[in-house]
Amino acid sequence: MNKRSWAEPYKIKAVEHLRMTTRDERERAIREAGYNTFLLRSDDVYIDLLTDSGTSAMSDRQWAAMMIGDESYAGSRNFYTLEDAVRRHYGYKHLIPTHQGRGAEHLLSQLCISDGDFVPGNMYFTTTRHHQEAAGGAFVDVVIDEAHDPESEHPFKGNVDLDKLQGLIDRVGAERVPYLSLETNVNMAGGQPCSMENIRAVGELCHRHGIPVYLDATRAIENAWFIKLREPGFADRSIASILLEICSHTDGCTMSAKKDSLVNIGGFLAVNDDELAERARNMVVVYEGLHTYGGLAGRDMEAMAIGIAESVQESHIRARVGQVEYLGQNLIDAGVPVVRPIGGHGVFIDAAKFLPHIPRERFPAQSLAAALYVDSGVRSMERGGVSAGRDPETGENIFPPLELVRLTIPRRVYTQAHMDVVSESVISLHEAPEQVTGLRMIHEPKHLRFFQARFEPAPAPVEHGTHPRPHAAIGSA
């Protein structure tokens, strides 16, 4: 055998101790949290796979850079370092820092969208769509159909369906489409990439109609890695050059640096258009801070600049996605039903298939997330009926086709042994699924109920009147 494993391109210098809990303690903790993993205290969690947002480990160089933060109000040296890093790696001309991704989405939406506009995108993201709608636009999903199918093995499930896009332009007219929002490694589809061929074609189609393309570059580097692996002609290219080429087909980006860029807070808007940049600089002072810090400390910008340079290192991204695939493959090998192909930032378990004895009214994914926590102290997130909420018109529960538990992997934080603990726990529950009991919701907040809803164990279903909904939604944050 000539096996060559991926491995971490770093060694560990400082450790953060975790509190080990007993099963009794975890049973008490989850009961007190109303069987909702969002309501657990992180001190009671052993391995935290709730989200990959802002949870990455910074490197020794990033921590050292925190000490050279220039906290001047205007013209901080660190802004220029960050501007240089964004220009070099993303290729856009103007940088406007923001406190995190949604700050950039707010600026772009307010500056470009007018009442009655249509904003096409390859699947919605919660905050992105919110800001588009708040600015008077309507989000239009133009992702390919395969993105909504957990069993489709399409290598680029994030691709835009060019016919859907052309159809929208024909229907409403190009002047009603302020821009197309193109997300890389689509979060809600499970971390699924777009191909370079598709990104190029989307750019050409939009530009032919005078429509700009703005990238949601939050996970563009994970996307670049999948292009290198899966798309002919890219195997010998560097991640940095693939990233630059992705961006070259677009006019700017919004970015949550809490993901790819390996920092705990930060984001930016980057654009090529001089006039739009001027207007964005004017607006950022109202909502975020002066245009040379946008709500960030100087030290945060310095750490982000270094994080960006580290994030395009092939050894980094290979190990990052390799670790996600390692966990996913362990589960697939044991017959656990998961969304295929394994995405870039997490593994999504098909809880409806995993727990066939629990009806949708008893929230299988919520039940599985709670049971996983009790079994091993691993915190995951529900993405299914609880997250989908109720139909605003009928008031009935919405049960989307996908009923998932998301295991999201922070970058550079956990080891392969931690991944083994996670898969062993999932596999042991999968071997005896009947030990997992369904849940009844006993407290239901009006908005985004999944964050604060409370539950209690309830073996037998009593509710009726459910109906399926044709849109898949996976993930958040």
Ligand SMILES: *Cc1c(COP(=O)(O)O)cnc(C)c1O
């Ligand atoms: C997290 C995320 C955002 C929003 O960024 P925040 O930094 O959380 O405000 C936008 N788009 C995608 C795809 C994301 O994953």
